[in-house]
Amino acid sequence: MSQFFTTAILTATVASGIQLAAPFLIAALGETIGQRSGVINLGVDGIMLLGAFGGYYTALQTGSLVLAVLVGIGVGALLGLVTALVSVTLKAEQGISGIGVYLFALGFSDLLFLKLVGTPLPINQLKVIPIPLLDRIPTVGGMLFKQDILVYVAFLLVPVVAFLLNRTTYGLNIKAAGENPAAADSLGVSVPRIRYSTVIIGSSLAGLAGATLLIQDGIFQENLTQAQGFIAVALVYFGAWRPSGVMAGALLYGLTEAVVLTWKGLGIIPLSGSDLAGTAPAVITVLALLTVARRFRQPAALGRPYERGA
Amino acid sequence: MNTQSVGVAPAARRSRLEWRRIFLSWFALPASALAALLVGAVMIAALGANPLTGYHALLTGAFGSSYALGSTAVKAVPLLLVGVGICIAFRANVFNIGGEGQIAMGGLAGTATALVLPNLPAPVLIPLVLIAGALGGAAWGAIPGAFKAYFNVNEILSTIMLNLVAVQLMNYLLAGPMVDHSAGTVGGLIPQTRLLPKSSWLPILVPNTQLHLGVVIAVLVAVGAYVLLWRTGFGFRVRAVGLSRDAATYAGMPVRRTITLAMTLSGGMCGLAGSMLVFGSISHRMVTDGSLTGFTGSAGFNGIVVALFGGLNPLWTIVSAFIFAGLLVGGTAMQVVTNVPSDLIVALNGLIVVFVVSLEYVRRRARAAQSAEARPAPILTPSVEADG
Numbered sequence: 157m158s159q160f161f162t163t164a165i166l167t168a169t170v171a172s173g174i175q176l177a178a179p180f181l182i183a184a185l186g187e188t189i190g191q192r193s194g195v196i197n198l199g200v201d202g203i204m205l206l207g208a209f210g211g212y213y214t215a216l217q218t219g220s221l222v223l224a225v226l227v228g229i230g231v232g233a234l235l236g237l238v239t240a241l242v243s244v245t246l247k248a249e250q251g252i253s254g255i256g257v258y259l260f261a262l263g264f265s266d267l268l269f270l271k272l273v274g275t276p277l278p279i280n281q282l283k284v285i286p287i288p289l290l291d292r293i294p295t296v297g298g299m300l301f302k303q304d305i306l307v308y309v310a311f312l313l314v315p316v317v318a319f320l321l322n323r324t325t326y327g328l329n330i331k332a333a334g335e336n337p338a339a340a341d342s343l344g345v346s347v348p349r350i351r352y353s354t355v356i357i358g359s360s361l362a363g364l365a366g367a368t369l370l371i372q373d374g375i376f377q378e379n380l381t382q383a384q385g386f387i388a389v390a391l392v393y394f395g396a397w398r399p400s401g402v403m404a405g406a407l408l409y410g411l412t413e414a415v416v417l418t419w420k421g422l423g424i425i426p427l428s429g430s431d432l433a434g435t436a437p438a439v440i441t442v443l444a445l446l447t448v449a450r451r452f453r454q455p456a457a458l459g460r461p462y463e464r465g466a
Numbered sequence: 467m468n469t470q471s472v473g474v475a476p477a478a479r480r481s482r483l484e485w486r487r488i489f490l491s492w493f494a495l496p497a498s499a500l501a502a503l504l505v506g507a508v509m510i511a512a513l514g515a516n517p518l519t520g521y522h523a524l525l526t527g528a529f530g531s532s533y534a535l536g537s538t539a540v541k542a543v544p545l546l547l548v549g550v551g552i553c554i555a556f557r558a559n560v561f562n563i564g565g566e567g568q569i570a571m572g573g574l575a576g577t578a579t580a581l582v583l584p585n586l587p588a589p590v591l592i593p594l595v596l597i598a599g600a601l602g603g604a605a606w607g608a609i610p611g612a613f614k615a616y617f618n619v620n621e622i623l624s625t626i627m628l629n630l631v632a633v634q635l636m637n638y639l640l641a642g643p644m645v646d647h648s649a650g651t652v653g654g655l656i657p658q659t660r661l662l663p664k665s666s667w668l669p670i671l672v673p674n675t676q677l678h679l680g681v682v683i684a685v686l687v688a689v690g691a692y693v694l695l696w697r698t699g700f701g702f703r704v705r706a707v708g709l710s711r712d713a714a715t716y717a718g719m720p721v722r723r724t725i726t727l728a729m730t731l732s733g734g735m736c737g738l739a740g741s742m743l744v745f746g747s748i749s750h751r752m753v754t755d756g757s758l759t760g761f762t763g764s765a766g767f768n769g770i771v772v773a774l775f776g777g778l779n780p781l782w783t784i785v786s787a788f789i790f791a792g793l794l795v796g797g798t799a800m801q802v803v804t805n806v807p808s809d810l811i812v813a814l815n816g817l818i819v820v821f822v823v824s825l826e827y828v829r830r831r832a833r834a835a836q837s838a839e840a841r842p843a844p845i846l847t848p849s850v851e852a853d854g
Contacts, residue, residue, distance in 0.1 A: 251563070266809040449620070
């Protein structure tokens with residue numbers, strides 16, 4: 157067994173785990189922003205799918221990954237506007253409307269894929285950008301500092317979102333809207349405006365997450381996300397609404413996936429066994445939900461539409 | 467909800483409100499479906515096909531012949547059972563998004579029973595595998611139910627996570643321990659079980675169609691669920707808890723037990739649907755394709771659409787399941803005729819959900835504006851006193 161656990165393999169596994177964590181992380185950070193303002197967006201998986209398709213089609217037509225990413229974000233923002241309209245203005249039950257958005261996007265993305273893309277061709281890969289000096293650190297350098305730009309962006313978003321939520325007036329207003337919208341309202345903070353903005357930002361990030369996943373896979377296919385967006389929503393709870401906690405959850409998923417893939421490649425576990433091993437993070441997440449529900453409090457107004465004077 | 471002044475409203479205003487309420491009560495759901503179909507027509511046209519041809523093919527494919535009607539009825543079985551399960555859970559204000567996993571567990575439990583006891587006669591084996599399926603799903607629903615009731619774990623998330631666990635477990639079992647090793651599968655095994663004993667197959671009721679016994683059972687279950695929800699003490703408690711957990715607690719009801727039981731029952735219905743998918747299948751095996759929806763065909767999600775469209779009432783859910791099954795069956799026919807992928811139907815289902823829940827708020831406001839004595843039939847908001 158020992159030859160399976162050389163430093164080289166370990167480094168490669170961790171590096172790919174970090175890469176695989178990126179889409180989870182981006183989507184979950186976006187969802188965190190929305191939930192802190194009181195809105196559950198359960199349509200993330202669908203937004204990722206349409207963002208990924210938008211990115212794929214753009215990359216096929218133009219060959220530009222930059223444009224693909226921008227279109228992914230744009231598609232996300234557009235769906236975010238729709239989600240906000242339904243959740244904030246029309247005050248729909250968020251747990252159910254999100255499933256509606258998901259089903260719509262699931263069907264629509266595949267519909268477009270089948271009709272607009274004749275022969276699915278792979279798109280360009282992103283270049284690995286080694287961080288000077290840091291990439292020379294033995295082992296760790298290979299794990300952390302030889303990634304592509306989107307992975308760096310994903311992990312840089314952690315402090316950015318934390319700063320936004322904890323150190324800015326906008327972040328304070330977001331949390332006020334999520335904890336006590338009536339009080340926020342009485343202080344002149346427009347709760348609908350805050351929630352519109354957080355849902356659109358969060359959905360844009362979901363679109364970015366979809367584009368990231370697409371670029372990692374190199375090609376679009378039906379239901380590309382395989383419920384990653386739903387997992388991202390669960391990771392927000394897993395991380396107790398804190399960016400760093402969310403990052404820990406995303407890494408759990410990314411690393412487990414990488415380990416399973418590596419083991420499968422090395423023949424340690426049979427092909428069918430990978431499904432069994434794949435259940436591990438979901439089981440851990442359910443158990444984590446139990447712990448989090450006991451120890452942490454969710455934003456008080458989470459999932460509740462705000463009605464002035466209600 | 468703030469109660470507005472009940473005083474004597476001017477006659478004109480009153481009748482306008484009345485009309486608005488009636489419209490929203492009786493036409494909100496059909497209007498949602500119509501709006502979605504209109505969006506669908508635009509999409510079909512944008513894809514270069516004729517919407518009328520497309521919808522005509524859809525209708526003919528779903529309802530145009532006795533064979534089509536039989537296929538639609540069979541397709542409706544899992545949708546109806548899941549939908550009824552969703553009605554029970556949603557009435558208790560618990561959102562069961564775990565249909566997919568509960569279907570998978572039910573299918574597995576039923577299949578395992580049939581594989582272990584192949585020699586039982588049909589009158590014994592068929593009820594046994596159906597009950598086993600229901601129990602498998604019930605167990606998978608009880609977990610998030612108890613987590614919600616006793617530990618305040620968000621059931622939407624726990625059920626979604628348990629979907630992933632169940633479906634991957636199923637894919638593992640069907641590709642591994644339960645796989646068919648018989649001859650003819652040399653080049654890569656298909657993730658499916660061996661042929662199930664003939665005594666476990668659901669009998670066909672009308673020759674030359676797919677219409678099997680499960681259709682009758684599903685309708686009876688729906689009627690039973692209606693009686694349970696509106697004619698029993700348990701049903702009253704479920705709806706009371708759904709309406710206000712605090713009030714139910716204050717009234718001395720066992721709130722936590724009711725929530726757990728509602729989710730268990732909901733899971734049981736989905737598990738039964740899983741059994742129906744296996745024993746009413748044409749292949750007479752439990753089959754998947756390794757993807758997340760390979761076995762369930764998304765029935766766990768579509769059942770939510772069906773239940774919402776049935777106004778969370780098991781009896782209306784029968785009608786609703788038949789309509790949506792028609793959309794799914796007819797979608798395939800539409801694909802053949804117009805070359806518009808049947809994914810369109812999935813997208814339209816999603817739109818209908820969004821429309822229905824969005825209209826609900828407008829409806830609630832109309833109801834609040836109404837005088838107190840008028841009580842519209844509920845669409846989404848659980849209501850204890852209305853009887854459907």
